[in-house]
Amino acid sequence: GAVVSQHPSWVICKSGTSVKIECRSLDFQATTMFWYRQFPKQSLMLMATSNEGSKATYEQGVEKDKFLINHASLTLSTLTVTSAHPEDSSFYICSAIGRHTGELFFGEGSRLTVL
Amino acid sequence: EDKVVQSPLSLVVHEGDTVTLNCSYEVTNFRSLLWYKQEKKAPTFLFMLTSSGIEKKSGRLSSILDKKELSSILNITATQTGDSAIYLCAAGGTSYGKLTFGQGTILTVHP
Numbered sequence: 001g002a003v004v005s006q007h008p009s010w011v012i013c014k015s016g017t018s019v020k021i022e023c024r025s026l027d028f029q030a031t032t033m034f035w036y037r038q039f040p041k042q043s044l045m046l047m048a049t050s051n052e053g054s055k056a057t058y059e060q061g062v063e064k065d066k067f068l069i070n071h072a073s074l075t076l077s078t079l080t081v082t083s084a085h086p087e088d089s090s091f092y093i094c095s096a097i098g099r100h101t102g103e104l105f106f107g108e109g110s111r112l113t114v115l
Numbered sequence: 116e117d118k119v120v121q122s123p124l125s126l127v128v129h130e131g132d133t134v135t136l137n138c139s140y141e142v143t144n145f146r147s148l149l150w151y152k153q154e155k156k157a158p159t160f161l162f163m164l165t166s167s168g169i170e171k172k173s174g175r176l177s178s179i180l181d182k183k184e185l186s187s188i189l190n191i192t193a194t195q196t197g198d199s200a201i202y203l204c205a206a207g208g209t210s211y212g213k214l215t216f217g218q219g220t221i222l223t224v225h226p
């Protein structure tokens with residue numbers, strides 16, 4: 001079946017560095033992708049909606065200059081956490097809507113730890 | 116602001132028990148309610164409900180939506196240890212795929 005792949009699945013970085021997380025639809029085209037953040041023992045919080053070829057739409061309270069989202073192709077969206085701080089440590093999950101089927105698929109998630 | 120609330124937040128049962136998880140929602144232009152099971156990684160899809168009163172069933176799991184009460188329940192019968200997970204309820208409006216998630220119910224099934 002359709003798969004959404006995230007890379008890396010886990011990453012540890014130093015405070016102040018930037019980290020890029022990729023969300024890739026492997027066998028379908030995705031016009032829209034969503035980025036969520038999940039803190040330990042909490043639910044998923046939508047960060048932004050990413051549309052291919054246009055700027056992402058951020059949810060209230062999410063800093064767009066800190067969480068840079070790029071959706072350059074129909075199969076790839078990236079989330080870059082800039083100047084990461086320990087409070088950015090979280091589980092980041094993407095989801096994608098299939099262009100032709102309209103189905104929604106989740107990626108496996110990326111766990112970020114900022115030291 | 117859209118809101119989804121789940122209860123209970125956690126539940127501990129023994130194998131063979133039946134559990135009912137609750138979800139209530141307040142979503143502008145509501146279109147669908149979804150249930151997911153989350154173990155160590157990303158959520159896995161269980162059900163999508165759009166019509167009131169129609170039960171969806173998959174093995175020991177079933178779910179139903181009540182649009183009048185703005186709520187849904189997820190039932191799991193004859194629970195097994197493998198059912199231990201976080202169960203997430205999410206509601207979507209007109210912007211398909213943009214979901215508001217509840218806090219989740221942590222289910223623990225003891226042998």
